[in-house]
Amino acid sequence: MNNVVRNDNSAAKSRRRRRRPRRRGGASASTNTNSATTSGNSAKRSGSGANGPKSAKPNSGGAKKSSKSPKSARPSKQSNNRGGRKNGQDRNNRRRHAQTKRTNNRRAHSSRAQNAAPMQTSIETSAGGLVVSGLAEAVGDGGKVNLSRIYVALIGRHDRRGRLLWSMPKGHVEPGEAFDSTAEREVWEETGIRGEVIDELGVIDYWFVSDGTRIHKTVHHHLLRYVDGDLNDEDPEVTQVMWVPVDTLVERLAYADERKLARRAHNLLPDLSRAEKRAGRQTPR
DSSP states (O other): OOHHHHHHHHHHHHHHHHHHHHHHHHHHHHHHHHHHHHHHHHHHHHHHTTTTGGOOOHHHHHHHHHHHHHHHHHHHHHHHHHHHHHHHHHHHHHHHHHHHHHHHHHHHHHHHHSSSSOOEEEEEEEEEEEEEEOOGGGOOOOGBOOOOGGGEEEEEOOOSSSOOEEEEOEOOOOOOOOOHHHHHHHHHHHSEEEEEEEEEEEEEOOOOOTTTEEEEEEEEEEEEEEEEOOOOOSTTTTTTEEEGHHHHHHBBSSHHHHHHHHHHHHHHHHHHHHHHHTTTTOOOO
């Protein structure tokens, strides 16, 4: 009996031994479940400790994250807009400052001009003209006049830039002196040629400033018949003197108002040449 009982006990022990692995398996499963639960709890604790309860919910966190992303982009856009507005305001401020500065400069200039002493004005009168050689000799058969055979005396002066400018001789009218007498005297002083007035050529006037004085100058021009003399440039105000064919006179003259007078001389000289020939006046040699 005792042996039987032992055998039964050994069988029971063997059954118990066979069951242990299942108990161990169940225990391990429960252990794994507990570990999973523990890890979940630790994740919750870590989430609540680091990012708060909202980061522990991935779905809700993702949705909120996507909803926040456009909002996070808006401040940068607004900042860019603010920067653009600021740059535009800066440009407008600079423009206004420049306009104000120009206005102030104009006001200051006008106030100085008003406070400055008025410029003195002087009136001057001069006379001169063209001394002509070869009038009678220019008339051909049938009364046709060849202007290339008529010569006039011009003077040349250097301007401030060093250019040689050609013009008609002229000078100031002395007190009590007639315009034609002044023309004869000035032509002789500036060219060395003596002439006699035969016709009026025209009057020009212009304004200029010299030594702080505004000058209104009027010049009476004449046509003069050659009498005698040789060209010279003894006048210190004259650089050169030369005879110029009448047909090239317009392009030689430097000033527009004198060029107008030269065109008028073209119209007057044919009749004057024929009159000189009829009168038998030959040009002195």
